[in-house]
Amino acid sequence: MDRRPTVTVHFDGVEHEAFVGESVLECARRLGIPIPSLCFLEGISVWGGCRVCVVEVAEDHRLRPACATTCVADMEIKTETPRLRAYRKSVLELLFAEGNHVCAVCVSNGACELQDMAVQTGMDHVRYDPQSPKRQIDASHPKYVFDPNRCILCTRCVRVCDEIEGAHVWDISYRGESAHLITEMNKPWGESMSCTWCGKCVAVCPTGALSYQGRAVGEMEHDPAMIKRLALARNRHEWLYPEEAK
């Protein structure tokens, strides 16, 4: 039994108990309240960069990222309002306009978190001009391929490589519209000496940006839940990986 101290919070008017120090997103996930998210991944640190998981907190005009907001006593949280729906949709549209996301030719078509999120938020067209950036694919690694055209800079790979694998091969270079992922000193991935070929970055990628070599359209499936098992299951003594951990 969990003996952690709790506080009372309200999700869409319904009273719930949240653990002290728990984030709004973690609490909602535990209670089965759906909040969409992209960059969040259980088991690694919080980034708060995708802004898909925004929620309204009573009396505060600003929207808050649920993953980076801690539950405090008597918090009134709204997870589903017209304003939030519109905002999440815009975020998705901007992500699609920023890169070259063409589902029809993507290895992750049908198993893509970005695609799922677009469907979930009802994003059926993009109102912004596509930036159509010219980005080079890095297929120098013997096992994996990196396609920056499909990258949404969620930094899951950066965090998982640093925090779980401990190699810190990945990082983000430059900024704004020029921001992109790099391996080591902006060298081809295949030449990286620190990469251990563990494939955790590929497992956590929410889009088709990181994939195995030789996969055709729609053949790539990622396994982000692997990180939850790696990071948390051992301390929880969950050796048999129950269904919910998958």
Place this chain on the structure above:
Amino acid sequence: MSDTTTRRAAETSGRQQGDHPSGDNRFELVDKQLKRGRYSQDQLIETLHVAQDVFGNLSEDILVYVARALRLPPSMVYGVATFYELFTFDPPGDHSCTVCTGTACFVKGADDIVQGVSEAYDVPAGETAADGSLTLKTARCLGSCGLAPVVVFDGEVLSHQNTESTLELVAAAVGGGS
């Protein structure tokens, strides 16, 4: 024998100033900054500043050197260095011309200055001319909007510039211009 032990041995044996193990004595100045910061990882930006002052630009060798000294992952050092506009990676030209393109300077015609210099010396904004004589840069507001348009030539801040005055200035230092 490891790198550190060799270095310590050299230091205790009264090593002369000016023979850095890398063969480039300018690294001594970077080392001095590293020591002053006690090799703390949060000294990365300060160290990169010193390294750029010493070398003029940050080459890959320098970034690797700083990364190893501070025990930081290379990708993180590269990420930090590229994030800041102030760090440059290509060797600078003999002279540098920075045109402010902040709001006030833009309204007063900074774009014309950039275009004028760019065309006269065949150097795209943000790059160095092929012969290495001139680096043309643009800056996002120098904070002296009352002096708009501002041009910084070889470190000297010049106020109320226009295309002609800037071209004269560049011609005086660099010569030529077509």
